[in-house]
Amino acid sequence: MALSGRFLEECRRLAGPGRVLTGEAALTAYDSDALTHGHHRPEAVVLPGSVEELKAVLALARGEDAPVTLRGAGTGLSGGAAAAQGGLLVHCSRLRRILSIDPLNLVAEVEPGVVNAALNRALEPHGLFFPPDPSSGFASTLGGNVAENAGGIRCFKYGVTAAYVLGMEVVTPAGECATLGGPAGGLGPALGAPWKSLFVGSEGLLGAIVRLWLRLRPLPESHRTFLATFPDVGGATAAVVDLVHHPLTPVAVELMDPNCVRLVELSPFKAGLDPGSWALLAEIAGPAELVEAAAPSLEARLRRHGPGSLRSTGDPSERLRLWKARKVGGGLPGQVSPDVMVQDAVIPRTRLAEVLAEVARESEAEGIPVIHLFHAGDGNLHPNFMFDARVPGQAEAVRRLGRRLMEKVVAVGGTLTGEHGVGSDKMEYLPLLFGPAEMAAQSAVASAFNPEHRLNPGKLLPGRRFRPGRAGPGTAA
């Protein structure tokens, strides 16, 4: 083991004996995030219980010259929270206090390990909510959401995580604290506030986020949810493009392909969707009278594109059932396939049908089934390629599909990630988008905060190669 006994002893003294994991079984649980086809085992996992402990651990890691990977809930889908070069993994799940809710100022102050859904449960009695809602929100942490600039179903109307970060406290790789923005950080030109933006979407490369001031919104008075089914991709995607122009701006515009609908309907979360059709789920929200007045014009937009069926509901339990079906849909491919590669990109909405048709053609030619469900209003694409890495040639076929998808995405004016980040998964595609000067500028920003490239090496940007032999026995390339 490359981490020294003295270093691990010091970590145990700081965090407590049960809070430093080095056993094979425990480390196995950390050898990937939710992108499970690569394995990168850390040499040790530490679970600090306070900011002071985390600071001291980072300072110790610097003395040890060890690579450090930060982890929230490990639900990321680009390999970001896996220890690509072994070393120390810092799991932030014990930093999970909601420090304050200020209903009058619409601000919550939280530690990074607070789970997204736990914050929303705490906000509900105040009549408030935190809008960004990744479908993993029942497990994913706010620190992980900010580090990935997470999106979600209702982000079409409300915007992604970046729009809700007022300020944060971070610990630098040298073990020092810095405050960027604050509770008023997003409300005016607050001194220092723009720096926080660098940390939103920084994928754990710049520093550890240890405290967040988040912007809240009042819960809407009323919702109406629409379910339309379409026999083909053309009608479904044309309806998406039409819906986003509705004057009430829908909260959500989501698509599931017929394969995804079939899986949902075979699961305990079936919601009466029509297997064999594309399902479009949309929602509007606001004052009850406004929502009811707007519903007919939204339905008219859906009808224009030849839906096989169309219904809407304002009933809270039916609405919950429909959204639950959509949210669990993301996890179902993994239950029926030995391996799944979820790709993630964003393209102009008007090119959705063309790119989806190309993905269908190419995956059929490679003999790799694909399932789609995605935040269509945002122009996101999430093909789930289903394969079995034990079958010779399948992993390579999926890699080819991923590369061709990214080439197409860039060719139609899109970009390499809609919300899952670059992590270790997408680094090879960066040259499709950035030239040497752009790469150098981005690397210079990372180096300013993380000069020794200690934090999350092997992710997002090319960085340092720590001495070989660090990675544990479960490691694959």
Ligand SMILES: Cc1cc2nc3c(=O)[nH]c(=O)nc-3n(C[C@H](O)[C@H](O)[C@H](O)COP(=O)(O)OP(=O)(O)OC[C@H]3O[C@@H](n4cnc5c(N)ncnc54)[C@H](O)[C@@H]3O)c2cc1C
């Ligand atoms: C079923 C499913 C559905 C999903 N749906 C969505 C969706 O709708 N929208 C979406 O955007 N994503 C979605 N995701 C992806 C994932 O849940 C998000 O990226 C989420 O934000 C990750 O949070 P996490 O706490 O699990 O972070 P992790 O996976 O643990 O870490 C993610 C990144 O954040 C860094 N990090 C973690 N904590 C800190 C910290 N305290 N300081 C600095 N860096 C840190 C890590 O180093 C890593 O680079 C989904 C994933 C799954 C499995």
